[in-house]
Amino acid sequence: MAEVCTSLFAPRDNCMYTSCYCEENVWKLCEYIKASHAERLQQLFVIFVSNENRTVPLWKQRAAHSEEEPVVWDYHVFLIHYQNGDTKVYDLDTVLSFPCKFSTYSVQTFQSNDVVRLQYHRKFRIIPSETFLERFASDRSHMVKNGVWLAPPPSYPCIQLEDSKMNLDEFISMDPNVGYGEVVSLEDFNLRFT
Numbered sequence: 001m002a003e004v005c006t007s008l009f010a011p012r013d014n015c016m017y018t019s020c021y022c023e024e025n026v027w028k029l030c031e032y033i034k035a036s037h038a039e040r041l042q043q044l045f046v047i048f049v050s051n052e053n054r055t056v057p058l059w060k061q062r063a064a065h066s067e068e069e070p071v072v073w074d075y076h077v078f079l080i081h082y083q084n085g086d087t088k089v090y091d092l093d094t095v096l097s098f099p100c101k102f103s104t105y106s107v108q109t110f111q112s113n114d115v116v117r118l119q120y121h122r123k124f125r126i127i128p129s130e131t132f133l134e135r136f137a138s139d140r141s142h143m144v145k146n147g148v149w150l151a152p153p154p155s156y157p158c159i160q161l162e163d164s165k166m167n168l169d170e171f172i173s174m175d176p177n178v179g180y181g182e183v184v185s186l187e188d189f190n191l192r193f194t
């Protein structure tokens with residue numbers, strides 16, 4: 001039986017989405033909430049998942065060859081809505097529901113550190129959505145190699161700040177002394193939102 005979760009957003013297919021630009025997809029979700037439900041921004045957290053090696057396996061991703069195989073990303077970004085102990089995940093790249101209950105998402109997407117080698121253990125940077133909207137910038141240069149796009153960019157202009165054109169690495173970094181928000185292990189991440 002499929003999970004039923006009330007969504008803050010339109011159906012997934014109606015959300016702004018560009019493959020391989022998860023950080024911008026999430027920024028656009030936050031922008032939408034700021035415009036339509038500003039009072040809910042404080043309930044939203046942007047989650048960057050990566051590690052020191054930038055090799056993190058995630059299951060149940062659209063880019064996988066099958067639902068049983070993981071995709072190994074350098075990083076991934078999704079959104080959490082946390083309200084009164086109820087946690088929902090909004091991930092435009094998952095094959096799971098949109099939104100998905102946190103407990104289901106975590107078990108199926110991250111599984112356990114027991115099933116992955118130490119070099120693939122995931123860390124999580126938890127950022128308040130307001131901070132992400134105010135501080136994130138990307139000129140998309142990370143998606144260009146030898147002058148060629150690795151994936152077609154979004155049609156809208158780059159997300160930039162007066163004082164920064166590109167600070168994506170500060171968000172991807174899992175060094176707790178760099179960037180914004182709080183960096184936690186998978187175990188602490190699950191405890192925080194379960």
